Amino acid sequence: MTQNNSGTIRVLFVDDDEIYRENTVKALNANPRLEVVAKATSGEEALEIADNTDFDVMLLDVTMPGLDGIETLQRLNAVHPNCVVLMLTAFERPESLQQALSSGARGFLTKESTVGEIREACEKALRGEQVLGTEPLKRITDFYVKGTPEVDEEFMAKYHELSPRHQKVVVGLAKGLTNREIARLIGVTEASATTYIKEALSQMGTRRVQLAYKAAKSGLL
The missing domain is CATH 3.40.50.2300 (Response regulator)
Structure with a gap:
């Protein structure tokens, strides 16, 4: 191509x-x-x-x-x-x-x-x-939140190794928050939030969209 x-x-x-x-x-x-x-x-x-x-x-x-x-x-x-x-x-x-x-x-x-x-x-x-519209994200999270969580042990182990601020970022990402909304959530500028997001995704070893369903599946939400 x-x-x-x-x-x-x-x-x-x-x-x-x-x-x-x-x-x-x-x-x-x-x-x-x-x-x-x-x-x-x-x-x-x-x-x-x-x-x-x-x-x-x-x-x-x-x-x-x-x-x-x-x-x-x-x-x-x-x-x-x-x-x-x-x-x-x-x-x-x-x-x-x-x-x-x-x-x-x-x-x-x-x-x-x-x-x-x-x-x-x-x-x-x-x-x-990664791109995930509000409705597809809701379907994924609702499916796992309402069902019995099937905990991704590796995912949760990495989550517990994060700093409290990075943990908040992960939860915000899993809920489908924008970078600006995550910035408000953790009390930093949008530019700083972008850095925190990149760090959190890197430490979790996952992409933004995949993080959403892994978090929901593991009962994090």
Whole structure:
């Protein structure tokens, strides 16, 4: 895949719902920061296009007939491990969300997301950040909080080794707080909070989104 120097985010859009796909592609192309360079109606077609098309971010529907989004993601990562993929979700089970994250998805967006939210999510993903909308995060945390916690012993051991301030950061991240909200939570500037967040994630050995479901699963919330 060739490097993109245009300043425009090249998108490969994958969804089997024709009305949603065409309307969303039209809206994305109307944004000067986004360009849909290709679109696919199935996982199989997406994999074929990915082999022959330069793109920056794939927006991939979780639920599709035939090869679903998760299996498509797994096959894609086997061939193109550095691809940036954001999953599009409607009403998926929390287990599916967790499985996609474990398979290498950079995050999730609901299908109700605005063009601005999609653009911002793509920018974050390309910076190496994890992206998880409020509703997918709520589904994951509710699933584990309401159920019987299955404690991740390694995760909790690392958590207990953190300083009290870093522990607060981890809980804030698990609740889906923004950097600014975490700054207020621990009483520092946003710039300092960003440093604390990076340190906490590094010490926990996990990404921002994965931390959310590990914390919920372990009963930390």
